Amino acid sequence: DAKTTQPTSMDCAEGRAANLPCNHSTISGNEYVYWYRQIHSQGPQYIIHGLKNNETNEMASLIITEDRKSSTLILPHATLRDTAVYYCIVAPGAGSYQLTFGKGTKLSVIP
Amino acid sequence: EAGVAQSPRYKIIEKRQSVAFWCNPISGHATLYWYQQILGQGPKLLIQFQNNGVVDDSQLPKDRFSAERLKGVDSTLKIQPAKLEDSAVYLCASSLGFSGGGGNNEQFFGPGTRLTVL
Numbered sequence: 336d337a338k339t340t341q342p343t344s345m346d347c348a349e350g351r352a353a354n355l356p357c358n359h360s361t362i363s364g365n366e367y368v369y370w371y372r373q374i375h376s377q378g379p380q381y382i383i384h385g386l387k388n389n390e391t392n393e394m395a396s397l398i399i400t401e402d403r404k405s406s407t408l409i410l411p412h413a414t415l416r417d418t419a420v421y422y423c424i425v426a427p428g429a430g431s432y433q434l435t436f437g438k439g440t441k442l443s444v445i446p
Numbered sequence: 447e448a449g450v451a452q453s454p455r456y457k458i459i460e461k462r463q464s465v466a467f468w469c470n471p472i473s474g475h476a477t478l479y480w481y482q483q484i485l486g487q488g489p490k491l492l493i494q495f496q497n498n499g500v501v502d503d504s505q506l507p508k509d510r511f512s513a514e515r516l517k518g519v520d521s522t523l524k525i526q527p528a529k530l531e532d533s534a535v536y537l538c539a540s541s542l543g544f545s546g547g548g549g550n551n552e553q554f555f556g557p558g559t560r561l562t563v564l
Contacts (some may be wrong), residue, residue: 379537379539
């Protein structure tokens with residue numbers, strides 16, 4: 336069973352920031368938070384990951400609460416191409432760990 | 447850099463027939479994964495290989511599914527005989543196989559094979 340809880344769907348206006356929440360209240364100390372997304376008819380794509388500090392890359396920012404029980408993925412300026420299902424996953428992050436996908440959040444970016 | 451290649455992209459078969467899917471991972475990636483994704487759900491791991499050895503096949507229905515990764519590179523997933531409930535997208539992914547301590551053992555996914563069982 337997935338160890339995360341995400342809203343089923345969200346809308347975001349094009350050009351605005353998309354904030355996707357994720358609850359992972361049972362996360363262990365050695366587990367990382369990963370975000371992947373899946374655009375229609377494609378395989379999932381890695382976005383970002385973090386342990387306890389906030390992270391930013393060219394695609395997104397990841398904000399993890401101090402208690403690590405929840406996180407938010409931020410797409411700063413959403414475009415129509417960001418319409419996808421976004422998966423929040425917790426995993427050990429050491430060696431060849433496995434990803435357990437839930438149902439994710441369907442983000443629709445509206446023109 | 448070439449991505450993960452899968453073939454065929456689409457396959458339609460009748461129940462009780464057999465089918466095989468092929469995956470070519472990114473060069474140098476030691477770990478290979480096969481996932482099953484049923485419509486409306488997230489991908490579910492079927493089997494994980496490290497080089498040519500099986501790391502985890504606990505969710506593989508072994509009475510009908512089989513997979514191999516000869517020489518630690520390409521892999522094939524076979525279903526024999528197929529059932530209606532096997533209709534899904536079968537995704538192959540690969541990764542370097544280690545995180546280096548930073549937690550980033552990114553999995554790269556192929557486009558998938560969409561299987562329809564009639």
